[in-house]
């Protein structure tokens with residue numbers, strides 16, 4: 001049976017799209033598996049469908065007219081079943097090399113991969129920035145062959161199989177006649193050269209693994225998850241190719257007394273009830289050293305004293321966040337007789353022996369404070 005799509009559809013080579021459509025409809029009605037009985041009807045239906053698929057599409061039809069069957073089985077995107085070569089070969093034969101197709105030898109040296117290194121820092125490092133030494137374990141250029149992959153004193157030799165072109169061509173036969181196809185040379189893996197005497201240190205890879213110490217300036221303001229790029233410090237590529245980059249991923253260790261929220265620091269300062277009532281000055285040990293914190297007379301539980309500019313350095317923009325000192329007023333316990341007497345006297349003087357059972361409005365009570373604190377106010 002014919003393999004010519006025009007013959008299968010029974011139309012002339014110069015048939016119009018309308019004529020092709022008409023022919024297909026007639027044949028499809030006749031041969032449809034739901035209708036047709038008899039030997040070969042199903043096969044013929046498939047042939048007709050394939051012929052129509054190609055001839056109804058102007059691009060595919062033009063291709064077919066040039067001798068290329070875009071619908072042929074066995075070639076992935078097309079190709080000639082059984083002829084032993086793929087669509088790309090045919091494509092190259094007719095249209096020159098396809099995008100990405102290999103034309104000449106490929107370079108032996110290729111860019112290396114990026115490397116990720118995790119680095120744990122203290123809160124102080126994040127606040128002020130720091131210079132740190134970081135150990136990285138990556139491929140580096142082989143010191144013995146300097147990336148040439150050859151034993152010192154020897155050099156690569158032109159591949160005899162492909163003559164240095166990195167590709168081999170062969171002639172295949174098809175119904176189109178002789179077709180030239182090309183594929184990467186197996187003897188040299190497409191490099192065009194072979195290494196007769198590989199470097200003994202790197203086994204001809206041009207690179208070896210090495211542990212190095214890098215000095216890194218960590219800017220103030222980095223946070224857990226921040227990545228710092230160290231350009232060109234990553235893995236050297238095969239054949240001593242250019243190195244990838246190193247990414248330092250920061251993890252900030254939690255601090256014992258300070259909590260970080262963005263660029264601000266928060267801490268809790270316990271203050272005795274008497275000091276909160278009378279007011280006092282507390283010397284606070286901050287990351288910047290001792291700082292005098294003013295607790296005003298009548299400071300309430302949960303009050304916040306803001307120390308401007310004692311927070312975390314701001315990444316990229318400069319300046320620093322603030323330190324929020326949360327005052328935790330401590331009610332005295334374990335009072336002796338004298339202290340009880342004093343407090344009774346104080347209560348008397350303030351008329352607070354029997355405080356009124358008056359509820360605070362929600363907007364000013366402890367829940368409002370809690371909400372404000374959660375909202376970071």
Ligand SMILES: [Zn+2]
Nearest residue numbers: 142145199202
């Ligand atoms: Zn080497």
Ligand SMILES: [Zn+2]
Nearest residue numbers: 159162185188
């Ligand atoms: Zn070769």
